[in-house]
Amino acid sequence: MVxxxxxxxxxxxxxxxxxxxxxxxxxxxxxxxxxxxxxxxxASRSGNLGLRVLWxxxxxxxxxxxxxxxxxxxxxxxxxxxxxxxxYEALDISKVRYLAMVIDSEEAQxxxxxxxxxxxxxxxxxxxxxxxxPEGVLKKNKEPITQRFSSANLSEEAAVNGRLVTRRxxxxxxxxxxxxxxAVAKAxxxxxxxxxxxxxxxxxxxxEPQMAEALGAIGSGGAEPDLLLIYGPTRCxxxxxxxxxxxxxxxxxGPLKSMSYGSLVKAIFKYTMVHQNYVTSSCGTSMMRKIxxxxxxxxxxxxxxxxxxxxxxxxxxxxLACMSN
Amino acid sequence: MDExxxxxxxxxxxxxxxxxxxxxxxxxxxxxxxxxxxDGAGHRSGYLALMNMLKYCYELGVKYATIYAFSIDxxxxxxxxxxxxxxxxxxxxxxxxxEESMVNQYGVRIYFLGSLKLLSKPVRLAAERxxxxxxxxxKSVLSICLAYTSSDxxxxxxxxxxxxxxxxxxxxxxxxxxxxxxxxxxxxxxxIKPSIVVKDLEKHMYAAVAPDxxxxxxxxxxxxxxxxxxxxxxxxxxxxxxxxxxEIGLWHLIWAVLDFQRxxxxxxxKTKLS
Numbered sequence: 329m330v331x332x333x334x335x336x337x338x339x340x341x342x343x344x345x346x347x348x349x350x351x352x353x354x355x356x357x358x359x360x361x362x363x364x365x366x367x368x369x370x371a372s373r374s375g376n377l378g379l380r381v382l383w384x385x386x387x388x389x390x391x392x393x394x395x396x397x398x399x400x401x402x403x404x405x406x407x408x409x410x411x412x413x414x415x416y417e418a419l420d421i422s423k424v425r426y427l428a429m430v431i432d433s434e435e436a437q438x439x440x441x442x443x444x445x446x447x448x449x450x451x452x453x454x455x456x457x458x459x460x461x462p463e464g465v466l467k468k469n470k471e472p473i474t475q476r477f478s479s480a481n482l483s484e485e486a487a488v489n490g491r492l493v494t495r496r497x498x499x500x501x502x503x504x505x506x507x508x509x510x511a512v513a514k515a516x517x518x519x520x521x522x523x524x525x526x527x528x529x530x531x532x533x534x535x536e537p538q539m540a541e542a543l544g545a546i547g548s549g550g551a552e553p554d555l556l557l558i559y560g561p562t563r564c565x566x567x568x569x570x571x572x573x574x575x576x577x578x579x580x581x582g583p584l585k586s587m588s589y590g591s592l593v594k595a596i597f598k599y600t601m602v603h604q605n606y607v608t609s610s611c612g613t614s615m616m617r618k619i620x621x622x623x624x625x626x627x628x629x630x631x632x633x634x635x636x637x638x639x640x641x642x643x644x645x646x647x648l649a650c651m652s653n
Numbered sequence: 654m655d656e657x658x659x660x661x662x663x664x665x666x667x668x669x670x671x672x673x674x675x676x677x678x679x680x681x682x683x684x685x686x687x688x689x690x691x692d693g694a695g696h697r698s699g700y701l702a703l704m705n706m707l708k709y710c711y712e713l714g715v716k717y718a719t720i721y722a723f724s725i726d727x728x729x730x731x732x733x734x735x736x737x738x739x740x741x742x743x744x745x746x747x748x749x750x751x752e753e754s755m756v757n758q759y760g761v762r763i764y765f766l767g768s769l770k771l772l773s774k775p776v777r778l779a780a781e782r783x784x785x786x787x788x789x790x791x792k793s794v795l796s797i798c799l800a801y802t803s804s805d806x807x808x809x810x811x812x813x814x815x816x817x818x819x820x821x822x823x824x825x826x827x828x829x830x831x832x833x834x835x836x837x838x839x840x841x842x843x844x845i846k847p848s849i850v851v852k853d854l855e856k857h858m859y860a861a862v863a864p865d866x867x868x869x870x871x872x873x874x875x876x877x878x879x880x881x882x883x884x885x886x887x888x889x890x891x892x893x894x895x896x897x898x899x900e901i902g903l904w905h906l907i908w909a910v911l912d913f914q915r916x917x918x919x920x921x922x923k924t925k926l927s
Contacts, residue, residue, distance in 0.1 A: 363915060366918055367668075367914075367915070370667075370668055370669070370914075371667060371668075375667060379663055379664055379666075379667050380667050382664045382667075383664050383665070383667035383668060386664060386911065387668075387911065387914070387915065390908075390911050390912075390915070391915075462923070462926070462927065463926070505887075505927060508887070509851045509854070509884070510851060512807060512811070512851075512854060513849055513850055513851050513853075513854055515811070516811040516814055516815065516849040516854065517848070517849050519811060519815060520814075520815045520818060520819075520849065523815070524815055524818070524819045533808070533812055534808050534811060534812050534815075535808075536804055536808065539804075539807070539808055539811070561916065561919055562890060562916040562919055562920060563890060563891045563892070564886075564887075564888060564889060564890055564891060564916075564920065564923070565886065565887065565891070566887060566888065566923060567887035567888070567927055570803060570807065570883035570884045571804065571807065571883075573878060573883050574802075574803065574804060574878070574879070574880045574883065575877055575879060575880070576877060576878075577876045577877055578876045578877065578878070578891060579876060580891075
């Protein structure tokens with residue numbers, strides 16, 4: 329087996345990526361298996377049998393669709409990570425001044441995944457990241473996470489999955505649910521003390537800058553992120569502070585355990601392209617659609633190349649090597 | 654079409670049906686450009702699409718619907734465009750109050766959410782008339798966000814809470830029962846008892862007339878919330894189909910509801926935790 333891989337000239341990091349790709353599909357099958365069980369439980373309640381069967385068929389069709397879409401997307405991520413789909417290399421990271429990531433609290437307990445994700449984000453060139461999980465799991469683990477990405481470790485290199493990576497400096501902010509609604513309540517009390525406490529009622533309404541100042545004063549200030557990536561089972565921001573979410577682009581990346589470098593690069597690339605199109609045209613959506621079609625065409629071309637040309641050549645080489653032995 | 658939607662509703666009702674769906678109706682102007690229509694025609698097509706979507710929602714059993722009709726940010730558009738949009742809104746509010754409209758057919762109570770004082774007098778009066786005319790309806794609720802942004806809503810709630818606390822404090826002071834805990838006398842610090850809590854703020858939110866939304870649908874593929882229901886969307890499914898608002902149809906709603914049903918137990922668990 330090792331000879332085969334050596335003769336096929338497959339780099340070690342691509343092997344790891346292939347392994348991750350297969351693990352992801354397995355996780356996907358398990359996830360949809362659990363979801364199907366939930367749906368069956370719901371359908372087993374009383375009611376018209378015909379309607380329940382139709383409902384299950386409808387959901388089954390949706391599950392198949394999402395499964396196939398997931399396989400195509402993870403294959404595309406694999407191609408991006410292997411540097412086969414090269415158009416995403418032209419990423420202008422300066423357009424992402426502040427990146428936020430919402431991570432499901434249960435999944436955030438797996439710190440190794442969080443470290444890996446942050447390493448990818450740093451490798452892409454992002455400098456400032458806001459990490460949010462509703463229950464504050466990441467906040468509780470602030471020390472180890474910050475230490476890993478602080479400036480003291482700038483020159484450290486490590487081999488991760490066969491790729492040599494340099495630990496980079498990241499400015500990290502840790503936010504949880506209490507920095508949302510509770511913080512606004514505290515800011516309201518701050519404003520009350522500041523403007524009403526001398527016993528006279530001020531006539532003018534509070535302004536947005538005053539609110540921002542109040543939030544800063546109670547320790548829940550912070551910039552509005554350009555892009556928010558959700559790592560969780562559902563496209564839902566789980567209570568990210570409302571005051572900082574007004575015009576943020578929100579992208580759902582799927583569960584943390586299915587995260588991939590390729591999908592991260594693609595999401596950031598898409599954001600920079602759409603952001604660019606707000607400057608050049610008013611039809612950002614049609615540009616986004618064109619990118620998706622180009623992606624699909626690229627994948628089909630690569631599949632053709634791989635299965636009808638490269639693989640044939642490589643299999644020939646292997647057979648020749650075996651015959652000469 | 655009605656038969657289709659009622660049969661689909663019966664099938665979907667096997668699973669959990671969302672209580673509240675919110676819509677960001679994005680893409681009317683792009684639709685008009687795409688079809689080479691006059692400027693206002695996109696919004697008119699959008700209105701027709703809205704009426705269809707509301708009918709599907711109410712037939713499915715969704716009790717609350719909220720729509721983002723006009724943002725405070727939209728006042729920054731060209732004055733002629735703002736004027737013609739306001740004219741259209743006025744016309745459509747009058748249509749809604751009419752006897753034979755969808756509103757009375759489905760027993761819809763209308764609320765207008767936002768800083769209505771920013772609207773011109775005819776629109777503001779029409780909105781107030783619509784709220785009074787439909788106050789007897791109780792089967793469903795339609796919340797129309799006009800001159801609304803979430804940040805303005807939060808500021809308004811904070812302002813109201815501060816005003817309320819000040820009034821409570823003044824009442825206590827005048828009765829002689831105040832003991833310096835509500836107001837600071839002179840420049841003394843640290844004696845204020847923080848008394849505004851999240852529940853007080855939520856009571857004063859414009860959107861307090863309805864429970865938190867279960868699904869927010871934004872058309873035209875944009876992935877921002879654009880200052881809409883930010884406070885209320887903590888455990889809400891966000892759905893962004895890449896079609897323009899006037900192109901939205903029954904199947905997009907069905908897809909959103911199926912997605913909601915697939916994620917129902919997760920979202921319910923998160924709502925309980927928060």
